[in-house]
Amino acid sequence: MKILNTIVFLLTFSFFSNANAAAEASENFKLSNVRYGIEQVNGLDIFYREAGDPTKQAIVLLHGFPSSSHMYREVLSRLGEDYYLVAPDYPGFGDSSFPSSDEHDYTFDNLAKTIEQFLIQKNVRNYALMIHDYGAPVGFRIAMSQPEQVKAFIVMNGNAYKEGINEQTWAPITTYWKDKDNKELEQTIIDNVFSYVGLQWQYQHGTRQPTTILPDNWNLDFMKLSRPGQYRVQLDLFYDYQNNVALYPEWQAYLRETQPPMLIVWGKNDAFFPVSGAEAYKKDVKTIDFHILDTGHFPLEEDADVITTKMRRFLEGL
Numbered sequence: 001m002k003i004l005n006t007i008v009f010l011l012t013f014s015f016f017s018n019a020n021a022a023a024e025a026s027e028n029f030k031l032s033n034v035r036y037g038i039e040q041v042n043g044l045d046i047f048y049r050e051a052g053d054p055t056k057q058a059i060v061l062l063h064g065f066p067s068s069s070h071m072y073r074e075v076l077s078r079l080g081e082d083y084y085l086v087a088p089d090y091p092g093f094g095d096s097s098f099p100s101s102d103e104h105d106y107t108f109d110n111l112a113k114t115i116e117q118f119l120i121q122k123n124v125r126n127y128a129l130m131i132h133d134y135g136a137p138v139g140f141r142i143a144m145s146q147p148e149q150v151k152a153f154i155v156m157n158g159n160a161y162k163e164g165i166n167e168q169t170w171a172p173i174t175t176y177w178k179d180k181d182n183k184e185l186e187q188t189i190i191d192n193v194f195s196y197v198g199l200q201w202q203y204q205h206g207t208r209q210p211t212t213i214l215p216d217n218w219n220l221d222f223m224k225l226s227r228p229g230q231y232r233v234q235l236d237l238f239y240d241y242q243n244n245v246a247l248y249p250e251w252q253a254y255l256r257e258t259q260p261p262m263l264i265v266w267g268k269n270d271a272f273f274p275v276s277g278a279e280a281y282k283k284d285v286k287t288i289d290f291h292i293l294d295t296g297h298f299p300l301e302e303d304a305d306v307i308t309t310k311m312r313r314f315l316e317g318l
Helices: 002-032 070-079 108-121 135-145 167-178 182-194 196-204 214-226 230-258 275-283 300-316
Strands: 036-043 042-051 058-062 082-089 127-133 150-155 261-268 288-293
Touching: 036 108, 036 127, 036 182, 042 070, 042 108, 058 070, 058 135, 070 082, 070 214, 070 300, 082 108, 108 135, 108 230, 127 135, 135 150, 135 230, 150 300, 167 182, 182 196, 196 214, 214 230, 261 275, 261 300, 275 288, 288 300
Parallel strands: 058 082, 058 127, 127 150, 150 261, 261 288
Antiparallel strands: 036 042, 042 082
């Protein structure tokens, strides 16, 4: 009987130990997996993706045009075990609210204010900012507003210098800044930038192997941009981009004064933001982990392995 009791005890102990271990493993698995949510911010539904334990070092991932938090899917899935990552969609992008331009003023000031409030409500503090394309003007505004919260920058084709703008590819937009009422110019921008072929080109141009780039990228973007009223929203932001250029000196002064740790991972074949934009950061930031990659405007599409490895090493050193 004693032997039988011992066996029952051991089996019971083993069962509950394994159950506890399984429950703990399941919880860890859930935390490291990508999760999705909506945060109400000033009457807007802000969609976000997140991964990892919120008690760990936070990384805020700010997307570019014409994308959404979808562009950070590899970063979220690869770094979720060790960091807390959160990637919101701006108003008018991805799965966030899309009020018409008559109801909402689409400027970079407003995008930044919305995302800053989103981070406050989510209690995301002391974070590293990963910025790409539009993520740069949004991120630098947030950093200027709350410098004590921004611990470091990961810059991926996110520009803050005039020399980082390709005058040739930007010519239609810079002309638009001077002639906003030119409907023919508007239509040219719509036909070339917002078309299915134009969106596909943005993802594939400058890549080593264009046929390996995930078509879901431009399919999703084209679907979102095809919603009634989207052209007006995006044209408003194109017009407002000139205010980002006007703020470049302030952002550069902020970098000189605060000297944030910075990792740069930049696709050198970017038709919009050439390598000169990456090099320009060296004028103001003394210590940069600097890497130029042989790819295009969306480096994560071809070099997610390289970028996430460099991110991990960089973040370990903070």
